[in-house]
Amino acid sequence: MIxxxxxxxxxxxxxxxxxxxxxxxxxxxxxxxLRSLRMLFAANFRVLVTTDGHxxxxxxxxxxxxxxxSDQRMPLMSGVDLLRQARDIAPDTMRLLxxxxxxxxxxxxxxxxxxxxxxxxxxxxxxxxxxxxxxxxNIAMSLGQMLAKxxxxxxxxxxxILLVDDSAEIANNLREYIDDSFPGAFHLEWANTLNDAMAFxxxxxxxxxxxxINVGRDDMTPFIKTLKHFHPHIVxxxxxxxxxxxxxxxxxxxxxxxxxxxxxxxxxxxxxxxQSGMVLADEIRLRPAAKQRHKVETPKNIPDAGIISxxxxxxxxxxxx
Amino acid sequence: xxxxxxxxxxxxxxxxDITIADVGDLFLQPAYDRFLSxxxxxxxxxxxxxxxxxxxxxxxxxxxxELQGAKAVKHFMNNSPLLVSVDRPVEEASHHxxxxxxxxxxxxxxxxxxxxxxxxxxxxxxLRGLEDKLITKNKSLAQSFSQLQASQSQLVQSEKMxxxxxxxxxxxxxxxxxxxxxxxxxxxxxxxxxQLATLNEKYExxxxxxxxxxxxxxxxxxxxxxxxxxxxxxxxxxxxxxMRGLFSDTLYGLGQISDIVSNLKNFSRLDQAMxxxxxxxxxxxxxxxxxxxxxxxxxxxxxxxxxxxxxRCAPSQINQVLLNLITNxxxxxxxxxxxxxxxxxxxQFVHIIIRxxxxxxxxxxxxxxxxxxFTTKPIGEGTGLGLSITFKIIxxxxxxxxxxxxxxKGTAFCVSLPIAEQP
Ligand SMILES: Nc1ncnc2c1ncn2[C@@H]1O[C@H](COP(=O)(O)OP(=O)(O)OP(=O)(O)O)[C@@H](O)[C@H]1O
Ligand SMILES: [Mg+2]
Numbered sequence: 226m227i228x229x230x231x232x233x234x235x236x237x238x239x240x241x242x243x244x245x246x247x248x249x250x251x252x253x254x255x256x257x258x259l260r261s262l263r264m265l266f267a268a269n270f271r272v273l274v275t276t277d278g279h280x281x282x283x284x285x286x287x288x289x290x291x292x293x294x295s296d297q298r299m300p301l302m303s304g305v306d307l308l309r310q311a312r313d314i315a316p317d318t319m320r321l322l323x324x325x326x327x328x329x330x331x332x333x334x335x336x337x338x339x340x341x342x343x344x345x346x347x348x349x350x351x352x353x354x355x356x357x358x359x360x361x362x363n364i365a366m367s368l369g370q371m372l373a374k375x376x377x378x379x380x381x382x383x384x385x386i387l388l389v390d391d392s393a394e395i396a397n398n399l400r401e402y403i404d405d406s407f408p409g410a411f412h413l414e415w416a417n418t419l420n421d422a423m424a425f426x427x428x429x430x431x432x433x434x435x436x437x438i439n440v441g442r443d444d445m446t447p448f449i450k451t452l453k454h455f456h457p458h459i460v461x462x463x464x465x466x467x468x469x470x471x472x473x474x475x476x477x478x479x480x481x482x483x484x485x486x487x488x489x490x491x492x493x494x495x496x497x498x499x500q501s502g503m504v505l506a507d508e509i510r511l512r513p514a515a516k517q518r519h520k521v522e523t524p525k526n527i528p529d530a531g532i533i534s535x536x537x538x539x540x541x542x543x544x545x546x
Numbered sequence: 547x548x549x550x551x552x553x554x555x556x557x558x559x560x561x562x563d564i565t566i567a568d569v570g571d572l573f574l575q576p577a578y579d580r581f582l583s584x585x586x587x588x589x590x591x592x593x594x595x596x597x598x599x600x601x602x603x604x605x606x607x608x609x610x611x612e613l614q615g616a617k618a619v620k621h622f623m624n625n626s627p628l629l630v631s632v633d634r635p636v637e638e639a640s641h642h643x644x645x646x647x648x649x650x651x652x653x654x655x656x657x658x659x660x661x662x663x664x665x666x667x668x669x670x671x672x673l674r675g676l677e678d679k680l681i682t683k684n685k686s687l688a689q690s691f692s693q694l695q696a697s698q699s700q701l702v703q704s705e706k707m708x709x710x711x712x713x714x715x716x717x718x719x720x721x722x723x724x725x726x727x728x729x730x731x732x733x734x735x736x737x738x739x740x741q742l743a744t745l746n747e748k749y750e751x752x753x754x755x756x757x758x759x760x761x762x763x764x765x766x767x768x769x770x771x772x773x774x775x776x777x778x779x780x781x782x783x784x785x786x787x788x789m790r791g792l793f794s795d796t797l798y799g800l801g802q803i804s805d806i807v808s809n810l811k812n813f814s815r816l817d818q819a820m821x822x823x824x825x826x827x828x829x830x831x832x833x834x835x836x837x838x839x840x841x842x843x844x845x846x847x848x849x850x851x852x853x854x855x856x857x858r859c860a861p862s863q864i865n866q867v868l869l870n871l872i873t874n875x876x877x878x879x880x881x882x883x884x885x886x887x888x889x890x891x892x893x894q895f896v897h898i899i900i901r902x903x904x905x906x907x908x909x910x911x912x913x914x915x916x917x918x919x920f921t922t923k924p925i926g927e928g929t930g931l932g933l934s935i936t937f938k939i940i941x942x943x944x945x946x947x948x949x950x951x952x953x954x955k956g957t958a959f960c961v962s963l964p965i966a967e968q969p
Contacts, residue, residue, distance in 0.1 A: 255723050255724075255727070257724070257727045257795040257798065257799060258723065258726055258727045260727070260788075260791060260792070260795060261726070261727035261730045261731050261734070261792070261795065262727075262730070264731075264734055264784075264788055264792065265730060265734060267783075268782070268783050298719055298839070298843070299843070300842065300843040300844075323726075324719075324722075325718060325719040325720075325721070325722025325723050325725075325726065326715055326716075326718040326719035326722060328715060346722070347722040347723060347725065347726035348722060348725040348726040348728070348729040348730070349726060349729070349730065350729075351729075351730055351733040351734070
């Protein structure tokens with residue numbers, strides 16, 4: 226199916242040596258989308274396209290792809306399915322969704338299963354998509370070499386979790402779950418206001434933050450976004466019954482949240498989330514370059530500049546020490 | 547009034563040995579004016595009742611007072627009086643009494659407490675109490691009826707909203723896909739045009755150089771190589787066949803978008819009034835476009851549409867019927883399958899059959915599927931209102947709907963609508 230859409234190969238483009246350009250793989254069930262994207266990117270990238278997710282997985286097995294950009298609604302395999310399997314086959318490939326409409330379940334799936342880097346809406350803006358895809362490909366290129374180094378053994382230390390939620394019941398349950406399943410491994414703190422959360426952030430070493438969207442009267446989204454911007458080594462898990470597609474897209478693109486878990490909290494889900502969050506936090510701590518993979522878009526629509534400067538200040542003091 | 551205790555009138559009962567003449571005198575006293583009958587009790591146990599009517603008949607007969615007056619009441623009383631326990635609810639008591647009372651009504655009933663005499667109850671009071679109860683009941687019935695009506699119309703509304711939401715989601719994706727490449731293609735065409743325009747400028751400069759009397763060889767050479775370079779860059783980025791494809795794709799995409807939009811308009815005609823002259827095949831087609839997103843990934847649709855006379859109907863409602871049936875059919879198909887839609891007319895009715903190769907409906911459910919809220923789908927996926935609304939719409943159109951199903955094989959729904967009578 227690739228060949229069908231590939232235009233007749235021209236004599237090597239003189240500007241670049243094809244082997245040095247990053248490789249992009251686009252997957253969409255509409256061939257016209259693929260043709261259009263191929264033209265947009267062909268000048269600077271090696272572009273592969275297919276309408277079939279299975280074919281895409283074969284390509285990922287066969288060769289190095291820097292960024293995989295997929296539609297969500299496709300007949301043979303959904304985008305989230307594809308991203309999930311791509312994560313296993315080619316974990317270094319950056320994963321992006323480019324889709325005209327997703328129901329909320331699909332977006333949640335793209336976070337939890339797809340660990341998606343960016344969610345781009347159709348119709349896209351040419352300059353924007355060039356910038357986003359280019360950034361993803363560059364990150365994959367620059368990490369390509371670094372990830373080859375073996376991972377150093379992590380020093381065993383007790384790692385901090387901060388729960389930001391206004392329900393004491395949730396706090397108690399979570400404490401119970403953690404004591405039950407990982408006795409002594411984690412130190413759990415509980416904040417029930419934005420202010421308390423900031424205080425913990427300033428005084429404790431945290432690996433994972435689990436937060437609701439609304440806590441008391443505080444909207445936590447600016448906090449979550451800004452945090453990832455200035456503290457990329459802290460892994461965020463959102464635990465909420467708030468469901469809104471555009472907010473989720475923001476939390477992906479500007480917050481790079483690691484998991485989105487629904488309330489009522491389910492023990493197995495939250496524990497698995499914590500576990501994979503800890504693995505990620507360790508990876509970022511031991512190989513700081515890896516945090517590039519979770520780089521966020523510059524947060525937009527943040528009304529409260531106070532939060533930003535407070536979190537940024539924190540960042541400065543952390544980097545000095 | 548909840549139970550019979552509130553009706554109880556404490557009146558001193560008669561002993562069984564009191565004479566009829568004395569009872570007659572009692573009935574004449576003003577304090578006893580209200581009493582149709584008096585109870586006869588011994589040691590707390592109610593033995594019977596004696597009615598004013600009965601006493602009067604005895605005493606007023608010829609020589610009645612002389613012959614019978616000195617006899618004890620126990621010989622004349624009704625010794626199986628109506629007894630009602632004090633804690634009986636009003637409805638129950640009145641049921642018991644109306645079934646057992648003798649007509650014409652000459653006696654009231656005795657109220658007992660643990661089998662012992664408690665008081666007398668007037669039948670008329672019982673009836674009044676019953677009436678009061680009926681009135682309050684009626685009121686609350688009317689109230690819950692109007693609440694029910696309100697919530698039903700809300701439910702219909704929310705079902706509409708839910709299917710609208712689903713539809714919008716599908717249509718958004720359907721439109722955004724062509725919009726995606728159309729938008730991108732136009733941006734690329736603009737970039738190409740910008741390059742071509744600059745190139746054209748360079749050519750014009752070259753021409754004027756060629757035409758100028760003092761031809762500068764070196765400047766011309768530079769100009770020439772600049773043009774050469776730009777041409778190369780242009781053809782590297784934009785190949786001619788690619789460009790041509792880009793334009794035809796763009797036109798195709800625009801065509802698709804306008805198709806979707808015009809079908810959307812057809813589908814959602816908000817004219818609530820009945821509109822005559824509707825070709826139901828058009829309804830089938832525009833509903834299929836709307837449902838395309840749901841269908842296209844798992845279902846093959848086979849259309850077998852006959853030539854149909856026009857039908858008088860509200861097209862937006864018929865579209866909703868079709869969308870409900872098609873949605874159900876898609877949901878019934880677990881992996882991949884087929885939906886066959888056929889239409890035909892028998893001169894009186896137009897029939898639309900929607901047949902799916904889905905999992906079928908078990909016999910025990912067939913009678914329930916048109917009930918509101920009957921659903922076998924998980925919470926959040928089905929409200930169970932689709933078919934009940936479908937049924938209502940078809941009934942409003944004087945049509946009917948039939949269903950046939952075989953578990954594991956599939957289901958067929960047949961919608962039949964009467965053809966507009968010729969004016
Ligand atoms: N084509 C079909 N094949 C199999 N079962 C069906 C079919 N159509 C309806 N049913 C059964 O009838 C039930 C009621 O259908 P109905 O359309 O009223 O509600 P629903 O589809 O469950 O929910 P809703 O339409 O409100 O989203 C369904 O849950 C399903 O069990
Ligand atoms: Mg239904």
